[in-house]
Each structure stands twice: as structure tokens, then as C-alpha cells.
Amino acid sequence: xxxxxxxxxxxxxxxxxxxxxLANDMVGTGLRLQLHTxxxxxxxxxxxxxxxxxxxxxxxxxxxxxxxxRGSSGEAVGVMI
Numbered sequence: 316x317x318x319x320x321x322x323x324x325x326x327x328x329x330x331x332x333x334x335x336x337l338a339n340d341m342v343g344t345g346l347r348l349q350l351h352t353x354x355x356x357x358x359x360x361x362x363x364x365x366x367x368x369x370x371x372x373x374x375x376x377x378x379x380x381x382x383x384x385r386g387s388s389g390e391a392v393g394v395m396i
Contacts, residue, residue, distance in 0.1 A: 317388060317389055320387050320388065320389070321387050321388055323387075324383075324386070324387035325387075330387075333386075334382075334383045334386045334387060335383065337382065337383075337386060338378075338379040338380075338382040338383045338386070339379065341382055342375055342378045342379045342382060343375070344375055345369055345374055345375030345378070346369060346374065346375075346378075347366070348361070348362050348365045348366065349362065350362060377393065381393055
């Protein structure tokens with residue numbers, strides 16, 4: 316079943332389009348951190364640094380790739396280094 320799903324994702328434009336749409340709808344532009352601690356300045360600083368890290372590492376693109384892989388192969392692996 317997994318091999319057939321991979322074959323369809325690679326050779327069927329409707330299936331590939333559905334996987335891409337699913338990934339774009341689920342991930343969107345990426346994750347956004349929102350903190351609610353008592354220190355507003357610290358919240359803004361941490362949120363800004365995490366957002367910069369996500370842009371620098373292209374996290375949204377990686378999450379979309381993982382979502383497409385999960386849809387076609389049933390699994391995805393991410394390693395944080």
C-alpha cells in the first residue's frame with residue numbers, strides 16, 4: 316500500500332496537488348510562538364528570536380515537506396540539530 320501511494324504521488328498530478336494543498340493548508344506560513352508571561356519585554360524578545368530562527372532555518376518549508384511525505388509514505392522524520 317505504501318509503495319502504491321508513493322507511486323501515485325509521484326505520477327498522478329491530482330494526488331500530488333491534493334498533497335501540496337493539504338501541506339499548504341496545514342502549515343501555512345509556519346509556526347508562530349505567542350508567550351503570555353508576566354514580562355512583556357521578555358515575551359517580545361523570545362518571540363522575535365524564535366521567529367528569526369524559524370525563518371533562518373526555513374522551518375515552514377521543512378514542515379510542508381514532512382507533511383507531503385506523511386501523506387504519500389505514511390511517515391516523516393525530523394531531526395533537530
